[in-house]
Amino acid sequence: MESSTRRQATRQKLYEAAVTLIAEQGFSATTVDEIAERAGVAKGTVYYNFASKSVLFEELLRHGVGLLTASLREAVEKTAASGGSKIDALDAMIRAGLVFIDRYPAFTQLYVAELWRTNRAWQSTLAVVRQEAVAVVEDVLRDAVEGGELSEEIDIPLTAAALVGMVLVAALDWQAFQPERSLDDVHAALSRLLQGRVTGGR
Amino acid sequence: MESSTRRQATRQKLYEAAVTLIAEQGFSATTVDEIAERAGVAKGTVYYNFASKSVLFEELLRHGVGLLTASLREAVEKTAASGGSKIDALDAMIRAGLVFIDRYPAFTQLYVAELWRTNRAWQSTLAVVRQEAVAVVEDVLRDAVEGGELSEEIDIPLTAAALVGMVLVAALDWQAFQPERSLDDVHAALSRLLQGRVTGGR
């Protein structure tokens, strides 16, 4: 419907306004009035589209992680389609992660800031979407072990977490403290670490 | 004398109260009343000891990162004293980082949540203490390159950031989503990644 797309557009504007404000200030410090103003809509519109400030935030989280997950999956599929190894798929995911963070730095920032918090209303939502994203990495690691590309000794959940952390923190640090570097620089450094070309690797 | 230690003890109690509350709820969502109550002092005492809620938080950040930095440095020195290589020093720092996060999970959580935020009062403070901590890692990497243990091609700032991220995220994920794992498990997984024993490493 036409009506549906109009609402959709309004919601999108609210997402974009909320994500930057919350990334900068945090959830509690961001007021609904600010979000409405930045989105260029009336306050009433916020409450017409979302039941509450928390609900807006939760849907924003789902929306954002959905984009990331799709992007990671796409990277894996493309690698497979062009006959790459599982290690190539891991490398492609690193790049996809960097591109995502480069495109949506505010979302990433906010995600990291909230992920490990406890006692928050959206904690369970967050645990679910996190698992969806991490699972993509874990699946590739698992396939790589089964295919003999990786040692059977590796600890899949922990290694996946470490890889995600490597990308996440390197990218955020890049944006915040070394913005002059290029995406390729960052990718090269991470790739090197992944492939054991930092510490000799025997 | 006596008075000074009394103040010190009160400030310590306030740090401990603030760190868990802010880690759970975030800075803005945590009220000064809550901090005072958890510390077992009156609200006025908070303002007797700290100029404002923000100042309390800033000093808390300095205090905590100071502990971490000291711990990392100690790990490096011990390795050097027992004749270990620079790679051994890196590994020892990984463990020291894990031990720190295990001991002060709330602080770590709060640090990560605030580190990449912009437009916050304590942003500059945070940039300074971050650099102090990261510099310890960078120094070891630099020594390792000079000593020929690491390739000259590695990008020291980016690799340092990636290593820190690897430890940080793996540890927080361990605490939040896989608490049944042991510190040794996590250390082993990270060690393997560092030493290129995940992706064959040729």
Add this chain to the structure above:
DNA sequence: TTTTTTGAACTGACTGGTCAGTGCAAAAGT
């Protein structure tokens, strides 16, 4: 007509920060 948005007024709960006053141990005064 129906859906969506507007925008301003209002409420009630909550919060950072203030300040006059309390308790008390050590120093000063006698």
Add this chain to the structure above:
DNA sequence: ACTTTTGCACTGACCAGTCAGTTCAAAAAA
């Protein structure tokens, strides 16, 4: 010895301001 003063550390009621959420009549799309 004993009284008085000093000032540090702490207290908690209080205030002025803020914010999420509500309401609603009217306008603007579609």
